[in-house]
Amino acid sequence: MIEDRPLIYKYLRHDKKFPHVWCGGCGIGILLGSLIRAIDHLGYTKDEVVLVSGIGCSGRLPVYVDFNTLHTTHGRALTFATGVKLAKPELKVIIIMGDGDATAIGGNHFIHAARRNLDLTAIIVNNNIYGMTGGQYSPTTPYGQRATTAVYGSVEHSFNIAQLAVCAGAVFAARGTVYHVRQLDGLIEKALLKNGFSVVEVISQCHTHYGRLNKLGNQIDMMKQQRDSAVPVEKARKMSPEEMEGKFEIGILVDREAPNYLEQYNKVRQKAKNALSLQLTKEEKEESERREALDKQ
Amino acid sequence: MAKKGKHSIAIYQSWCKRCGICAAFCPAQVLAQDEAGNPYLKDPDQCTGCQLCQLRCPDFAINVKSPRKKEDKELGKNGEKVEEGTNA
Numbered sequence: 522m523i524e525d526r527p528l529i530y531k532y533l534r535h536d537k538k539f540p541h542v543w544c545g546g547c548g549i550g551i552l553l554g555s556l557i558r559a560i561d562h563l564g565y566t567k568d569e570v571v572l573v574s575g576i577g578c579s580g581r582l583p584v585y586v587d588f589n590t591l592h593t594t595h596g597r598a599l600t601f602a603t604g605v606k607l608a609k610p611e612l613k614v615i616i617i618m619g620d621g622d623a624t625a626i627g628g629n630h631f632i633h634a635a636r637r638n639l640d641l642t643a644i645i646v647n648n649n650i651y652g653m654t655g656g657q658y659s660p661t662t663p664y665g666q667r668a669t670t671a672v673y674g675s676v677e678h679s680f681n682i683a684q685l686a687v688c689a690g691a692v693f694a695a696r697g698t699v700y701h702v703r704q705l706d707g708l709i710e711k712a713l714l715k716n717g718f719s720v721v722e723v724i725s726q727c728h729t730h731y732g733r734l735n736k737l738g739n740q741i742d743m744m745k746q747q748r749d750s751a752v753p754v755e756k757a758r759k760m761s762p763e764e765m766e767g768k769f770e771i772g773i774l775v776d777r778e779a780p781n782y783l784e785q786y787n788k789v790r791q792k793a794k795n796a797l798s799l800q801l802t803k804e805e806k807e808e809s810e811r812r813e814a815l816d817k818q
Numbered sequence: 819m820a821k822k823g824k825h826s827i828a829i830y831q832s833w834c835k836r837c838g839i840c841a842a843f844c845p846a847q848v849l850a851q852d853e854a855g856n857p858y859l860k861d862p863d864q865c866t867g868c869q870l871c872q873l874r875c876p877d878f879a880i881n882v883k884s885p886r887k888k889e890d891k892e893l894g895k896n897g898e899k900v901e902e903g904t905n906a
Contacts, residue, residue, distance in 0.1 A: 526878070526881055539878070540834075544835075545836060545876075546835070546838070546839055549876070551875075700843075700874075702870070702874050739838075741838055741843075744842075
């Protein structure tokens with residue numbers, strides 16, 4: 522059995538936590554599979570990966586993996602991840618958030634993390650609703666769709682997370698679905714390789730709440746809807762807004778280069794050191810060198 | 819791609835939540851659900867080894883094992899059962 526399922530035995534806490542807590546047919550399980558395949562393909566060791574999550578259904582994900590993990594407060598996954606990355610730049614920091622976690626409670630952290638361009642990989646699971654807490658409407662619930670707190674339909678317009686990331690300055694923004702699982706593997710891999718703030722929005726299904734309240738059917742029907750309404754980016758560019766009504770583009774929305782925060786910050790440190798060293802006494806210089814040696818360790 | 823009928827599919831019922839995704843999206847209709855929703859192999863000979871059931875299973879409860887190319891050659895033309903081995 523172990524020979525047949527090497528990835529599961531290598532990366533998941535298969536002997537403790539499975540079967541997992543998510544509803545049968547939930548897309549987060551498919552995403553978890555995609556994530557471990559991407560990490561395995563890139564050859565990262567378990568010790569150099571940090572998985573940070575916030576609160577929500579997706580917040581449960583780090584429980585099941587055997588990496589360094591951090592389960593943080595609601596919406597603050599990116600802030601904790603920023604701290605981890607600044608303290609230990611050699612680690613690969615991946616953030617798993619839900620749509621509410623990333624764009625409502627942590628909305629400001631999200632846009633500023635994108636603007637700052639620290640080398641982080643944010644994976645945002647978008648199921649259009651707050652699943653864990655009982656189906657309240659979230660910033661990605663489409664206009665007119667029902668939720669337990671919007672029984673006559675949501676009157677607010679929804680966020681387009683991948684586009685938001687593009688506009689906020691992320692160097693890599695992509696959207697995939699759990700139906701297009703092979704493409705999702707590739708998108709996560711590219712995002713992990715990118716030096717800078719990269720975002721992958723993963724369209725998932727919440728048949729338990731969103732599907733039931735909006736009469737969209739079960740998990741299979743919802744995955745079929747993903748298949749039917751997803752349009753590749755190249756094709757979507759040629760389509761009119763009317764044709765794109767109710768559809769969304771999948772693929773890489775943006776892949777660009779921009780100065781990385783850490784590189785910039787190191788330049789500032791160097792400049793400050795140069796300016797200071799002119800004024801330092803001999804003892805202070807020794808102290809500074811001793812600290813630098815400690816940092817390097 | 820390996821030939822049809824040489825892939826072994828294992829379903830781990832203890833992890834399965836009977837969501838039916840594997841059966842619904844199998845391109846060759848190899849899998850089906852019984853009355854209780856448990857997936858079973860309806861037509862294993864038709865399996866092309868695409869592994870979409872394995873990739874889309876949210877519960878890691880299904881595994882497709884395809885013979886390695888080397889073993890494939892050793893098998894010869896009569897297609898005997900493949901010996902157990904690693905499938906890296």
